[in-house]
Amino acid sequence: MNDDTSKVDIIKKHISSYPDFPKKGIIFRDLFSILREPSVFALLKEILINRVKSNFPNVECIAALDSRGFLLGPLIALDLQLPFVPIRKRGKLPGKVISEEYSLEYGKDVFEIQQESITQGEKVLLVDDLLATGGSLRASCKLIEKCEAVVVGCLVVIEIQALKGAEKVDAPLHSIIKY
Numbered sequence: 001m002n003d004d005t006s007k008v009d010i011i012k013k014h015i016s017s018y019p020d021f022p023k024k025g026i027i028f029r030d031l032f033s034i035l036r037e038p039s040v041f042a043l044l045k046e047i048l049i050n051r052v053k054s055n056f057p058n059v060e061c062i063a064a065l066d067s068r069g070f071l072l073g074p075l076i077a078l079d080l081q082l083p084f085v086p087i088r089k090r091g092k093l094p095g096k097v098i099s100e101e102y103s104l105e106y107g108k109d110v111f112e113i114q115q116e117s118i119t120q121g122e123k124v125l126l127v128d129d130l131l132a133t134g135g136s137l138r139a140s141c142k143l144i145e146k147c148e149a150v151v152v153g154c155l156v157v158i159e160i161q162a163l164k165g166a167e168k169v170d171a172p173l174h175s176i177i178k179y
């Protein structure tokens, strides 16, 4: 059980929503409005770390999604003294990479991971700001599996439930705020 309801309410109040961005019909939920206020960002960090400790106690590695996931994943990894691994959009990572195409609420792209960044059998937690259609997290799960590692779960700050992204994600999903 999580008894941090009043803290989560504060976080929710600080998420700005922008109708019709980046395309008509989409309500954009903006994580950056939290980061503008250090005390609120610190609260979010505390919540994330506690949720990892209680929901994914066996995690050995934190992987996050380009780019907004990078604002959160390293905070958690550093605090828990775990390795951090980036999953980046196509063409940004050097060395041998593994790729996976995906579609999301407003487009299509390719994610990549460095082959050497995860060891076989490693227990990985995927972190991102938001779950919409689930395309991004689904592709990221596939990348971890292609590395022969194990996805112990996915942690997002925001879940847009109407888009049913949770159905596309095969690993245990934990979201902090639901719309």
Ligand SMILES: O=P(O)(O)OC[C@H]1O[C@H](OP(=O)(O)OP(=O)(O)O)[C@H](O)[C@@H]1O
Pocket (backbone or CB within 6 Å): 065, 066, 067, 068, 069, 103, 104, 105, 106, 128, 129, 130, 131, 132, 133, 134, 135, 136, 137, 165
């Ligand atoms: O569940 P989905 O439909 O796949 O959508 C969720 C993804 O969309 C956003 O990323 P975006 O690709 O816009 O990139 P950004 O983080 O660089 O802004 C968001 O940060 C998630 O990663």
Ligand SMILES: Nc1ncnc2[nH]cnc12
Pocket (backbone or CB within 6 Å): 026, 027, 028, 029, 030, 104, 105, 106, 130, 132, 133, 160
């Ligand atoms: N509605 C939304 N708001 C912010 N980021 C998103 N990524 C995909 N859908 C999104």
